[in-house]
Amino acid sequence: MKPVNLRGILVHVANQSTGDGWCMPLLGFNSSVILIAQSSSLIIAVPTFSLNVWTHIAQTFSIQNGLQLYINGTLYQTVVGAPMTPPYQSMHVSIGSQQMGGSSCMWGAIEPHSYAGVVDELRIYNRQITTAEIAVISS
DSSP: OEESSSOEEEEEEESSTTSOSSEEEEEEEOTTSOEEEEETTEEEEEOOOOTTSOOOEEEEEETTTEEEEEETTEEEEEEOSOOOOOOSSOOEEEESSOOSOOTTOOOTTOOOOBOOEEOOSOOOOSSOOOHHHHHHHHO
16 A cells, blocks of 8 residues: 555445445554554554555454554564454455445444555455465565
8 A cells, every 4th residue: 555644444344335234444544643453342553654655564364363464574463352253244345435334333443534545456365364475465
């Protein structure tokens, strides 16, 4: 990603196409311009983030390893805990903003604004990818 300002939602998921139902932003900025990676109650905060610079971000989650955030291929932080489990059904993903609804979302620390900047080479996996895989795709 290459942000032009440090606010807004980067990745938002919901089980309804309107953005309502079970929904939350997974990655974005809070009101203090801090990058937040979250999975329900698990939160990782990155207090310093550069504007107009390409930065590779990878966010992973598994029950065994918890929430992990990688920056430019390097593990930044891991948080382990018991997050709220989303429903086992198809999820709708929005990049750069929430879907049309979103009034029932678990916002956590992320502000519900649109992201301003560029996102390139987005990948979504149905499993936790490894540190070695992240090193390859971030180079």
